[in-house]
Amino acid sequence: MAFGKKRLQRNMEQNSDPGIDPSIRNQGSISIRLTENTKHLQSIYNDCSDIIFRHFLMGNKTHAVLIYLDGMSNIEEIDHYVLPALMREEANSDVESILKQKLTISSVKEIKTFYDVVKEVSSGNPVVLIDGQIIGFSTGLPKWENRSIQEPTAESVVRGPRDGFIEAISTNVVQIRRKIKSPNLKTKTIQVGRYSQTEVVIMYIEGLADQTLIEEVQKRLNRIDIDGVLESGYIEEFIKDHPYSPFPQILNTERPDVTAANLLEGNVVILTDGTPFVLIAPTTFYSLLQSPEDYYEGFMSGTLIRWLRYFFLLIALLLPSVYVAILTYHQEMIPTSLLISVAKSREQIPFPALVEALLMEMTFEALREAGIRLPKNIGSAISIVGALVIGQAAVSAGLVSAPMVIVVAITGIASFLIPRYSASIALRMLRFPIMFLAGTLGLVGIMLGLLTIIIHMCTIRSFGVPYLQPMAPMKKSEMKDVLIRAPWWSLKKRPHWTGESNQIRQSSNQKPSPNKENE
Structure with a gap:
């Protein structure tokens, strides 16, 4: 017990200053002696072959050292602007003159601790330490390779900007x-x-x-x-x-x-x-179902596509479950001709509808993941061909029925209409427990599952904002951008989040009209 308490206390002491590398947390301030500073930094960077210590003389008299990370600092700028300027000048007590007058680079910052030295060097900024000075200075000369700006593949649009974020x-x-x-x-x-x-x-x-x-x-x-x-x-x-x-x-x-x-x-x-x-x-939940293109095209087409998206969201979540429930417990809801066709296709199937649906859904999800992980040139082809071949082979082998293949295919297509991948994953996860409820309780199980999901969503908040706002709680003034995409000239107020300040985002009376007089 005592050992456990000591270990807990030691861990609390180590974590007392979160966000700082524990190996350099308490390294102290820079010394006035350059040799001590260099020796201490070399011990910190022991077995780091890419850390360069470049020793030189300022004015052929004062010793100094330039520390930088090979591959992350701009060597050409160092050779052209930093080293020649420092080598020509004699270091004195006026460090400010060195910082502001001698170096012809825009970013120069004073540093006083070894932790600051390590942080600047690790960020690609070369650090200069001078003998006799208790401060050093970092030069903002980082350089590393960046990916060019391209259109995001997961959020492509027909109309709209083509630029996307990169890793820098x-x-x-x-x-x-x-x-x-x-x-x-x-x-x-x-x-x-x-x-x-x-x-x-x-x-x-x-x-x-x-x-x-x-x-x-x-x-x-x-x-x-x-x-x-x-x-x-x-x-x-x-x-x-x-x-x-x-x-x-x-x-x-x-x-x-x-x-x-x-x-x-x-x-x-x-x-x-x-x-x-x-x-x-x-x-909010409705923000996850909105695409940037909704606001670049006309409001009527944006509203139509938004309704289509809501409809297929329900299909992606409920279609396999409804099929299983009706086929298992509520056959009277199916028209006689269709029921005969479905029964004929299931005549040789050895599994119940629930097992059949789970088998096909898991196969479809596996194919989708395989298409993502495979190289882009063959990923889409493999996933599409695999779905066709496996589906046809499963039907021919009598493992699944043809209507189930159609249901799973429509469900998969519907899930692709959701603009946000994270929201699509959530629906894919919820689809399986609802199928279990449909296979055990029928349509009653589906309704219980839906009520559970809605109640859960009503309790969720995102940084204090209700997840289903503006539907729950109801805010009529913000409904213009949920069920429909109202025209821009009618969206006078911005959404209400956590405050009431500055809600007006545009002037009123901006509806276009050919007879409207210019004011």
Whole structure:
């Protein structure tokens, strides 16, 4: 028992300062002696062959060292602007003159601790330490390869911007600022992960985003204590309200236009270095069913497509379950001619409808996952050909009936109409327990499953916002962008989230008319 208490206390002491690499947490400040600083840093970077210590003389008299990470720092800029300028000058007590007058680079920052040295070097910024100085300075000269900006494959549109986020967080911030040029677009940067020290940027528009929402996002991010963050999905799991819910409570996107649109509605955006996926909070269930193209085409076509999307959402969730329930318990609901056809096709099938549906659904999901994991050139072909061949072979072998293959195929097509992959996964997961309820209780089981899902969704909140808003609780003023896509000139108010400030997003009386006088 005593050993357990000591171990718990030791772990609490190690975790007292989350977000910092424990190996360099208490390394102290830079010494006035360069030899001590160099020896200490070499011990920190022991067995790191890509860390370069470049010793040189300032003014042929004062010793100095340049520390950088090979492959992450701009060697050409170092050779051209940093080393020649420093070698020509004599170091003195006026370090400010060295920083501001001698180096012809835009980004120079003072550093005072070894932790700052490690953080700057690991970020690709070369660090200069001078003998006799208790401070050093980092030069903002990082350089690494970036992927070019391309259209996101998972969120493609017929009409709309073709640019997408990449893995470089600075490029992603620039893409958002290109669309929102107001100085009220604010950014706050933090580091998450003890060892990865991943850069995370919080973006919001001051005056639109509620202050309590901003503070809540910061609080949830600051309490994350993990070894490393390699993708925004790590952060999403730590900050969501209901971790055991299958429904996504934070919107993720690769599109700058979607991000900018949510910022203009008062949402908060979380960008993570190393991933093109941006997190948007809060979100609602209806936001997951909206495509950016809904707002680029006419409002009538957008409304029609939105209704079609809602209809096929129900099909993707319930069609196999309804088929199993009717075929097992409610045959009287099927027309006689159709019932005879279905019974004839199932005459040689050895399995009940529930087992048949589960077999086909699991096969379809396996083929879909295989198509995603295979190389892109053959993935789609393998999944389509595999579904056709396996389905026909299963029918010919008498394992499944032809109507079941049609039902599963329509269900799979319907799931592709959902714009957000995370929402599609949630429906795919819920489809199986509803099928079990349909196979045991019939249509009553389906209704119990639907009621359970609706009750659960009514209890979910995303950063304090009800998940089914504006349907539950009902807000008539915001219904214009849920069941229909109202024209832009009628969307006078932005959605209500956590505050009441600045809800008017455009002037009134903007409905176009050929007889309208110019004011």
